[in-house]
Amino acid sequence: MTGAQQGNSTSELAIEARGLSRRFGDVVAVSGLDLQVPKGMVYGFLGPNGSGKSTTIRLLCGLLLPSAGSARVLGHEVPGDAERLKHKIGYMTQRFSLYEDMTVLENLDFIARIYGLSRALRRARISDALQQYGLGELQHHFAGTLSGGQRQRLSLAAATLHRPQLLLLDEPTSAVDPQSRRDFWDALFALVEQGTTILVSTHYMDEAERCHRLAILDRGVLVADGAPLQLMADMDCAVVLVESSVPRKVQRALAAQETVRSITQLGMRQRVLVPHTVGRPAEHVRGLLLAVGIEAQCDDTAPSLEDVFVAVTQASRSEKAA
Amino acid sequence: MAALQRLWAILTKEIRQLRRDRLTFGMIFGIPMLQIMLFGYAINTDVRQLSAAVADQAGTELSRQLQSRLEASQVLRIVARVDSAASLRELLDRGQIHVGVLIPPDFERRLQQTTRPAAQLLVDGSDPIILASARQLVSMPLTMDTAARLEPVVRLFEVRNFYNPERRSAVFVVPGLIGVILTMTMVMFTAVAIVRERERGNLELLINTPVSSLELMLGKVLPYILIGLVQVTVIVLLGAQLFDVPLNGALGEVYLAALLFIAANLGLGLLISTLVGTQFQAIQMAFFFFLPSILLSGFMFPFDGMPRVAQLIAEALPLTHFIRVIRGLMLRGAELGQLWPDVLVLLGMFLLTMTLAVLRFRKRLD
Ligand SMILES: Nc1ncnc2c1ncn2[C@@H]1O[C@H](COP(=O)(O)OP(=O)(O)OP(=O)(O)O)[C@@H](O)[C@H]1O
Ligand SMILES: [Mg+2]
Numbered sequence A: 001m002t003g004a005q006q007g008n009s010t011s012e013l014a015i016e017a018r019g020l021s022r023r024f025g026d027v028v029a030v031s032g033l034d035l036q037v038p039k040g041m042v043y044g045f046l047g048p049n050g051s052g053k054s055t056t057i058r059l060l061c062g063l064l065l066p067s068a069g070s071a072r073v074l075g076h077e078v079p080g081d082a083e084r085l086k087h088k089i090g091y092m093t094q095r096f097s098l099y100e101d102m103t104v105l106e107n108l109d110f111i112a113r114i115y116g117l118s119r120a121l122r123r124a125r126i127s128d129a130l131q132q133y134g135l136g137e138l139q140h141h142f143a144g145t146l147s148g149g150q151r152q153r154l155s156l157a158a159a160t161l162h163r164p165q166l167l168l169l170d171e172p173t174s175a176v177d178p179q180s181r182r183d184f185w186d187a188l189f190a191l192v193e194q195g196t197t198i199l200v201s202t203h204y205m206d207e208a209e210r211c212h213r214l215a216i217l218d219r220g221v222l223v224a225d226g227a228p229l230q231l232m233a234d235m236d237c238a239v240v241l242v243e244s245s246v247p248r249k250v251q252r253a254l255a256a257q258e259t260v261r262s263i264t265q266l267g268m269r270q271r272v273l274v275p276h277t278v279g280r281p282a283e284h285v286r287g288l289l290l291a292v293g294i295e296a297q298c299d300d301t302a303p304s305l306e307d308v309f310v311a312v313t314q315a316s317r318s319e320k321a322a
Numbered sequence B: 001m002a003a004l005q006r007l008w009a010i011l012t013k014e015i016r017q018l019r020r021d022r023l024t025f026g027m028i029f030g031i032p033m034l035q036i037m038l039f040g041y042a043i044n045t046d047v048r049q050l051s052a053a054v055a056d057q058a059g060t061e062l063s064r065q066l067q068s069r070l071e072a073s074q075v076l077r078i079v080a081r082v083d084s085a086a087s088l089r090e091l092l093d094r095g096q097i098h099v100g101v102l103i104p105p106d107f108e109r110r111l112q113q114t115t116r117p118a119a120q121l122l123v124d125g126s127d128p129i130i131l132a133s134a135r136q137l138v139s140m141p142l143t144m145d146t147a148a149r150l151e152p153v154v155r156l157f158e159v160r161n162f163y164n165p166e167r168r169s170a171v172f173v174v175p176g177l178i179g180v181i182l183t184m185t186m187v188m189f190t191a192v193a194i195v196r197e198r199e200r201g202n203l204e205l206l207i208n209t210p211v212s213s214l215e216l217m218l219g220k221v222l223p224y225i226l227i228g229l230v231q232v233t234v235i236v237l238l239g240a241q242l243f244d245v246p247l248n249g250a251l252g253e254v255y256l257a258a259l260l261f262i263a264a265n266l267g268l269g270l271l272i273s274t275l276v277g278t279q280f281q282a283i284q285m286a287f288f289f290f291l292p293s294i295l296l297s298g299f300m301f302p303f304d305g306m307p308r309v310a311q312l313i314a315e316a317l318p319l320t321h322f323i324r325v326i327r328g329l330m331l332r333g334a335e336l337g338q339l340w341p342d343v344l345v346l347l348g349m350f351l352l353t354m355t356l357a358v359l360r361f362r363k364r365l366d
Helices: A003-012 A053-061 A104-114 A119-132 A148-160 A178-193 A205-210 A228-233 A247-255 A281-291 A305-321 B002-020 B022-042 B061-072 B085-093 B107-112 B128-138 B169-199 B202-206 B213-243 B251-275 B279-296 B308-315 B318-330 B336-360
Strands: A013-024 A027-038 A042-046 A068-073 A076-078 A089-092 A166-170 A197-202 A213-218 A221-226 A237-243 A262-266 A269-275 A297-301 B050-056 B076-082 B099-103 B120-123
Touching (some): A013 A053, A027 A053, A027 A068, A027 A197, A027 A213, A042 A205, A053 A068, A053 A076, A053 A166, A053 A197, A089 A148, A104 A119, A104 B002, A119 A148, A148 A166, A148 A178, A178 A197, A178 A205, A197 A205, A205 A305, A213 A228, A221 A228, A221 A305, A228 A305, A237 A281, A237 A305, A247 A262, A247 A269, A247 A281, A262 A305, A281 A297, B002 B213, B050 B085, B061 B099, B061 B107, B076 B085, B076 B099, B085 B099, B085 B120, B120 B128, B169 B202, B169 B213, B169 B251, B169 B279, B213 B251, B251 B318, B251 B336, B279 B318, B308 B318, B318 B336
Parallel strands (some): B050 B076, B050 B099
Antiparallel strands (some): A013 A027, A013 A068, A213 A221, A237 A269, A237 A297, B099 B120
């Protein structure tokens, strides 16, 4: 990238992290993270438990100090200039962090006041939010009595009251049913349409697939990033679908093979990942199985995002082990 | 302007939550009422009605008069009559009496002599307060009708008692109790108030908003100042109603002193909240601070009688200074101006703890 291009692209970046690292004692939660999140998109954070998603988000808001590296968020250096950033970002914590002993309405009103909204603006925004997030009927309920999904809608409503330019959402739909999740994501895209940039961490592949771009973290390291389709296209493994009457036997037979990256069982079928370096993947797997006397149907198939996730996290694991 | 709005938002939120927290809300009134009953009625350093037994081996008119004199003094309450010193000892050992009165057969003859005491008091001295009370009897003049000619063996001091002529403990205890109760509730409430938000996860959201450390701290503290003043009112009223505790100084100055003391305690509570991670730790630390306060401040034991080290520790406790101020105001009718050294120390403590708390509080998770 040339200097000129870089200068141009920085102004288009909502978040730019350079070598961002954070350790807690011996645990390296985030390690040398380079991240570019362009404005106006939904950027997904995918990664196993403990991979450093929450820690990264906290580093980006200035809630944690980095052990090394730095970040620029909406043009502000973090953590140095974090205070001026607070007006511009909305943060939805992984754990419910509104007041359980206050009602939906009281919580929203409190947050609106904290952000210094005028009385008229408060009234308008809160009634908008109640309607948009389906909280109208719940407005006099205590937040502590809401269901998991209702709480998350309330949290999103609270995080957007001051119309932030950047939303950081930490597993916003972990307790939400599929239909509500779709509604939730529709709401996110509506915000993006209004120019908001959204960084969202998730464990759901269907959600990851809806992001404009994705970063996959594993043990604090960024192991892949790009558009979901691109990630699938760039995968260094092929996927073979194996169908047999003895799936457990197949599992045992393939698990020990050096050329098999991973096996995922789905009912009677298995998705088997083999590196591109072996030619004709389906033939290869069939051969491996025949060698131990198992007859199975093997077909090449298109990779899914889950395959990408498994492939990159497995790869980083075997590298670590090696 | 925006800062005031945020401060107000925190403050009203705090009051709203407090109203809903029945237990804490109950404690605001419960603690003063319970304590004033406890200290006012139960804790009494001028002990009366000690249970006693008499072994009257003389059985004369004079010995019976001695007994009725003892009962009239109200120091003793005779619960048993036995015939030997051994039985008295037995009752003492079993804890059924605190004092045994032994009147020997030659009681009347002994009364004529000045070399030997006429009768014996067997005292359960394990509680020094009981011992001290019983000692009063030793010098009780035996100026009984028939013995009017006798000079008392011991020359009695003339005791002049200025501030509590009836020597009732409650009068002395209640003003200090204002300080004890405020120490107990204020430090704990504020320490817990911030830590609770941290424990429940609210703080992670709050510190990601534009609210400043100072706004947050003040918003948290101000409602408790109000609560503290309500508690002062409860104690002063109950003290006057139940125990006739006088208010010799100006009421306004009592409130002013209380306000200063409340502020110092709240600052300390906030400081504790920045040092601990959980509500449990906060309560422990508040208690850790509460114990020396109650023991060394002069509330329980006279300051002058304490060893030098204890006195030095006591000087570092806000309660010590407040007790001096409040006793001065309420009992001696002093003016705040006369008590300025302690007033200044309280002010300094507030400023110091509050500054440290605001400096220590970071809008960060680590
Ligand atoms: N305050 C902390 N003190 C010590 N260790 C921490 C702290 N916060 C996070 N960690 C550690 O850092 C690592 C990354 O944690 P983090 O919460 O960022 O993971 P995550 O990707 O959000 O996981 P999850 O999907 O479970 O939410 C974990 O090993 C965790 O134990
Ligand atoms: Mg997390």
